[in-house]
Amino acid sequence: MIHFTVNGKPHSVDVPKDTPLLWVLRDHLRLTGTKFGCGESFCGACTVHIDGKPAKACSVEVGGMAGKSVTTIEGIQGAVIEALRATWAELDVPQCGYCHSGQLMRAAALLAGNPKPSDEQIDTAMNGNLCRCATYQRIRDGIHAAAQRLSA
């Protein structure tokens, strides 16, 4: 049994320790907002926050999660994600939308640590999050707009 917190609620799972956190979230806890894109840490579709820091859930073994706290797209709260969601809606950022749970989790972590990122800082922070629909320009614009909202 591994005990950890997900979106503020305690969970205990009885699965092999090498199971990636991604599959525990999806298959066992049915939190399907976190997506599978590559399974190898190349795409960022599975980005969640572990103890407040962005992490790729496909490449984190659940065995190491004891006592930790996970936040997913379903559970994230606060002014930063609200601002991002508002600008995502304003600019209609997603296309297929499959990558956007990961994009938003990564962007939220960026803005939490850097309230006014430059284009270059955004590009660097977001470079691990692939979007096959190439919504990158609107992601960039959406992050800038959210930063502006937060500072207003």
Added chain:
Amino acid sequence: MNTLQDPARRDFIKAGAALGAGLTLGFHLNSARAAKLSLPTPAGEAFAPNAFIRITPDGAVTVLVKHLEMGQGVNTGLPALVAEELEVPWKDIRVESAPADHTLYNNLLWGPMQGTGGSTAMANSYAQLRKAGATAREMLKEAAAQSWKVDRAGLKAEAGFVIDPASGRRLSYGQLAQAAALLEVPDQVELKAAKDFKVIGKGFKRTDTQAKSDGSALFGLDLYLDGMLTAVVARPARFGDKLKSFNTDKALAVPGVKAVFATPAGVAVVATDTWSAIKGREALTLEWEPGPGAGLSTESIFASYRDLAKKPGAVARDDGDATKALAGAAKKIGAEFEVPYLAHAPMEPLNCVAHVKEDGCDIWTGDQFQTGDQRNAAQVLGIAPEKVRIHTMFAGGSFGRRANTQSDYIVEGVAIAKRMGVPVKTMWTREDDIHGGFYRPCYLHTLEAGLDDKGHPVAWKHRIVGQSIVAGTSFEGGMVKNGVDHTSVEGASSLPYAIANLHVDLHSPKLPVPVLWWRSVGSTHTAFATEVFLDELAHAAGADPVEFRRKLLKEHPRHLGVLNLAADKAGWGKPLPTGWGRGVAVHESFNSYVAEVVEVSVKPDGEFKVERVVCAVDCGIAVTPDVVKAQMEGGIGFGLAAALHSAVTLKDGRAVQSNFDDYRVLRMKEMPRVEVHIVASEAPPTGVGEPGVPPIAPAVTNALFAATGKRLRKLPLGTKVV
């Protein structure tokens, strides 16, 4: 009160003909089918005047979308057509995916089949859904007219209400729904004039952004049913290999693994959850019998293509006498272009949830060819197609991969589910996806051209070598003419430039590598070869690339329109910083016209970056202008990935690449600033999902030539000019 009474049983929509498609398709509804359409609402209460609209007494207006939402915006653009004619505020529109039904939901441009592709969703729905909306509007007005005992002609529909301007009375659509459901469906309705549009062409928002920002949007992968198992399949690493033997002992010993068995494609491992299935598959011992693809390599394929290119192929176009004109030309140039196999690599790996029961089969997936998949699944199960119920989910991209006449990932999932007797989700990993074939074919292009002594092109000879996408599929009859697969030559055989002697021919060699259409199909490679080669001609003529094209496009106003708009907005001819270059390409695909002007910066060591893309698009009436822009931005980014990075190469019959580390796609840092300008138009709308893709590779290549004087002719380009 019933949903629909008998009067509805008549044809009332004839859309394709109005769009010049040469296809007239009527449909009718009967009560039984209407009841099926009304599944989620209490039967007998909804007003469902046709297969696309449902209005319930609570006033909710639901639009059923027959196409797959895979990012291109059909769940926004198609409901907008209904909202416009029905006079419903945008915020009150709800959207649902229509069930698979070939009597109601065919693609009017290339059916009979319910399916999405060829950038046809808007083009084939524009008349159909406007008429559907207008019909519902008039019936609601009639219901009000009867209740007020006045003439319908004097009434107005506005923002979800029917209003009697004479008396100021009003009734909401919800209040009128039940009465309207009893009325005859009118044969003729008047559509709104463009000047009265409140939705079409205006700045409304997508219907799916919120769900795609809070994790609630459901893709096929997100479906979990009670008692569901998860399967992965071990398929051969070489195309055409057959399973010789396999040992299941170790796989079955993996906790969670429930069953291991052979399928037509390989060996399925079924488990309680994804990770157990993946681990079970890793524990399999498999032996494969080498098939016809065992020795294939990218080098051997291109070597054989070069041999073929020496011989004449099947003729796709033959104007004048290109051979003679070339022989007599003052200046001759020739070039060869190469493009690789490409995987679609949609962000959501393929998956299919299926449940086979006594009374039929349910399938949940991001389904692009609904009725084709329905037929194929029915065949596997030996049941009638109507017994296969397809639930179309959001697709995390497709780019053509899900539009497969063989329904590969669906029939496989259905066969596994049948064997298990419980719901099964068959999952593909990213490696399965990249190794799985159904690639955009690799192609070799050889081109020769001649200029007269004034620098005017007088001869153009173009030979294309590459696998046919439609050979052996149900599309072959319609798409292969005189040995020419239209999808191999489109964009080349339709070259718009005024060159009197023009010859295009094609070789379609057969290989055991499965191939498929990939966002913008033939134009993915024909635009690259033709637009780069045309630039070479401009250079040989000592002409400016835009000026050169303008002269040759005099008879093609829509090409010219986008070319001029893009050149103007990009500041064509204005000075650039040192090391920078500008390139242009213009191309029509799926009846939409796109020009792109690219600026690249090149460092002294040859490392380059695509800095800015100015795009002009003419897609007829832009129903959803912001979606049009988004599709151009996305198409440019998607095309840029292939221009710079992506390739599946074969070695010893195997795909060398396996995941996003070696099958590289575009990342954030490489996304240029894209500006999109839409040409104002009154022509019927044409597609935007694909046409943004073709011009980017040649425009980048041409910009690199402008910056460095080096002419690149092979994709992917990489990020360095050597």
